[in-house]
Amino acid sequence: MVDGPSNLGLRPPVEGTVPGCYKLAGAVRDQGFVKRIGAEDSGVVTPPRYDRGDWKAGDGVFNAVAMAEYSRRLADRVGMLVDEDKFVVLLGGECSNLLGPALALKRRGRYGVVYLDGHSDMRTVDNDEYVGAAGGEALALVTGRGQVDLTDLERLGPYVRDEDAAMLGYREDEAYLETLREAGILERSALEVMKDATKAAADVLKHLERGELDGFWVHLDVDILDSEVMPAVDSPDPGGLQHEHLLSLLKPLLKSPKCVGLDVGIFDPDLDPDGRYAAELTDTLVAALNG
DSSP states (O other): OEEOOOOTTSOOSSTTOOOGGGGHHHHHHTTTHHHHHTOOOOOBOOOOOOOOTTOOTTSOSTTHHHHHHHHHHHHHHHHHHHHTTOOEEEEOSOGGGGHHHHHHHHTTSOEEEEEEOSSOOOOOTTTSSOOOOGGGSHHHHHTTOSOHHHHSGGGOOOSSOGGGEEEEEEOTTOTTHHHHHHHTOEEEEHHHHHHOHHHHHHHHHHHHSOTTOOEEEEEEEGGGBOTTTOOOSSSOOSSOBOHHHHHHHHHHHHHSTTEEEEEEEOOOGGGOTTSHHHHHHHHHHHHHHHO
């Protein structure tokens, strides 16, 4: 297990503050997570300071320089563990954390990604007025859409080919669905997942257990969960999964011999003062990983 407590890719919840998702790892650890999954603790990759400076709309992704530097260091740590045949659990942080594992795996071969999120995170300058928060652009970035200082680190972009990606859990009002579909990325809405999470997982495995792929990584943004059961996120929305749906989705994905790791992000302990949502999230993650 590795902590990647970066909040570099989210907007401030209130002017003059910073996003609290950097506390995710600590909150989950406080629930006994490491011991409960029998993990080896591989430490923390400490992120740079959150500082948007005088950023304004139209300037591109904020914190991009810091994010690029952090992604390289995170890739080094994740890659070291992959080389040791360890299954990696990366606790965020927010969705731009995916850049680190994606870069690590691209250094080693051809890998896919399963993107579990309440939003597609396919925002680009081509489908919106401007970009800014990389957490809302992470799937676009790892598939090569966006500014080159993030999409082409070490001249290895795109880190994931469109045909090697899957995106599950978006709501019915998803803003960038057209971009997702134009890319040909396998996708399933939250409603489709809730109808049959086991089938949704099977569809993904059929797609990503192909022989030409060396493996795949699972990215989990906990806002895939319905806002009633997980309000402690920056963009809570109704129409999402219940914990039992998420568990049914995660279990077969994480059991696959092709799956090399999981990152978890967006949960904000500042929005969970009594620790209830941390406990419920941890229970689901433990059950999924212990399968």
